[in-house]
Amino acid sequence: MPTYTLGRLVEHDPRARNYVATVDKPRTVSWEHDAPVLDQGNVGSCTGNALAQWLNTNHGLVRPGPGGFLVEDDALTLYRLATRLDSFPGQYPPTDTGSSGAAVCKAGKKLGYLSSYRWTFSFMSFLGALAKSPVIVGTEWYEGMFEPNPHGFIRPTGEVAGGHEYLILGCDVDQKTVTLLNSWGDQWGKGGRAHISWADMALLLRRQGDVKVPIV
Secondary structure, X not given: XXXXXXXXXXXXOHHHHHOEOOOOOOOOEEOOOOOOOOEOOOOOOXXXXXXXXXXXXXXXXXOOOHHHOOOHHHHHHHHHHHHHHOOOOOOOOOOOOOEOHHHHHHHHHHOOOOOEEEEEOOHHHHHHHHOOOOEEEEEEEEHHHOOOOOOOEOOOOOOEEEEEEEEEEEEEOOOOEEEEEOOEOOOOOEOOEEEXXXXXXXXXXXXXXXXXXXXX
């Protein structure tokens, strides 16, 4: 099995509760992402990759890179700055420390990609925010999540392997699932995508998870 790199660190700020995302009624939605799927390789830059891929959606509307999309170098730039803005010791480079979703959103603002960002604090608010735009999520990552099953699902089973940041692109209210886009290339899952049940996603969010809603 290929080795995949993680890198999301937990950094919860109580002040985030002053910046709550506006939400809608949960609905079936699939946000467009027709850019190449990014691949963080052996660098723990998942936070930078998650935000770069959000910016490559039809909601992010960022088209400055080759072919009109952000590329892996752009994701690394976001990650580098995030490691300087977070509360953890060390910076990349030279040390691949990992970083937080909060820090990468701060980096997105400093680099001019975002005007602001907001948060959700319940599972239904997460679904309601997803009805209005894609979101980026940071959660624990379990052994059972490294490879989707034959039905395209990942599940939080086995031991915790670390933390990971990823983009949530869609929701199916009938099947009670959400769709994620990972940053391990298009050979992972189906074109870089996999599904998570609402029950498993709610569990992940309860366990030190967080949801960021970037705003351009």
